[in-house]
Amino acid sequence: DGGITQSPKYLFRKEGQNVTLSCEQNLNHDAMYWYRQDPGQGLRLIYYSQIVNDFQKGDIAEGYSVSREKKESFPLTVTSAQKNPTAFYLCASSMDGPYSDEQFFGPGTRLTVL
Amino acid sequence: AQKVTQAQTEISVVEKEDVTLDCVYETRDTTYYLFWYKQPPSGELVFLIRRNSFDEQNEISGRYSWNFQKSTSSFNFTITASQVVDSAVYFCALSEANTGNQFYFGTGTSLTVIP
Numbered sequence: 709d710g711g712i713t714q715s716p717k718y719l720f721r722k723e724g725q726n727v728t729l730s731c732e733q734n735l736n737h738d739a740m741y742w743y744r745q746d747p748g749q750g751l752r753l754i755y756y757s758q759i760v761n762d763f764q765k766g767d768i769a770e771g772y773s774v775s776r777e778k779k780e781s782f783p784l785t786v787t788s789a790q791k792n793p794t795a796f797y798l799c800a801s802s803m804d805g806p807y808s809d810e811q812f813f814g815p816g817t818r819l820t821v822l
Numbered sequence: 823a824q825k826v827t828q829a830q831t832e833i834s835v836v837e838k839e840d841v842t843l844d845c846v847y848e849t850r851d852t853t854y855y856l857f858w859y860k861q862p863p864s865g866e867l868v869f870l871i872r873r874n875s876f877d878e879q880n881e882i883s884g885r886y887s888w889n890f891q892k893s894t895s896s897f898n899f900t901i902t903a904s905q906v907v908d909s910a911v912y913f914c915a916l917s918e919a920n921t922g923n924q925f926y927f928g929t930g931t932s933l934t935v936i937p
Binding site for chain 1: 831857859864865866867868869872913924925927928929930
């Protein structure tokens, strides 16, 4: 089945540690995105990538890093510089045509900093 | 400034009642796209509808309907004869042609349907 997978579903980390969240898609989509969701704040864009080996910062990129070495993969690293990393992280992908296509979302990763 | 406003934070209705979720957007682009997503308790966002700025026709899909009015910059979502399975958080989103595929999400409306 085509779709987006994120792993792990739940992640715990100690303060000061870096952690990497996985996102894989087999939809052959060009564009991929990372969002952070906090209660009452909706989704906020962290990073997005429209093509392999290229990515742009979103609204809240500080303390995060990404890579796009393969079309199907867009991992997100939450670094120790991120002041408040506990949140729900959602990965999405879309076609990158001339029109704004809908984004398809993965099941999310819930990160908790202990 | 918030580009998408969902003023209703939480709504509760009794099963079989109709409910309307409001969405107001702000943009200077003439070409833009509006979306609704549903987020059930499992967390994954489910796409419901996309509408472009040149198509103001209302749309109906089963118990769901959408009312797009450019004059009031609104894209409201109505669920008719609500069911318990409709309980979820619903997000409205805006994408502008000038910013490519970047989405601006509202803060969501949490709908609870009481049996």
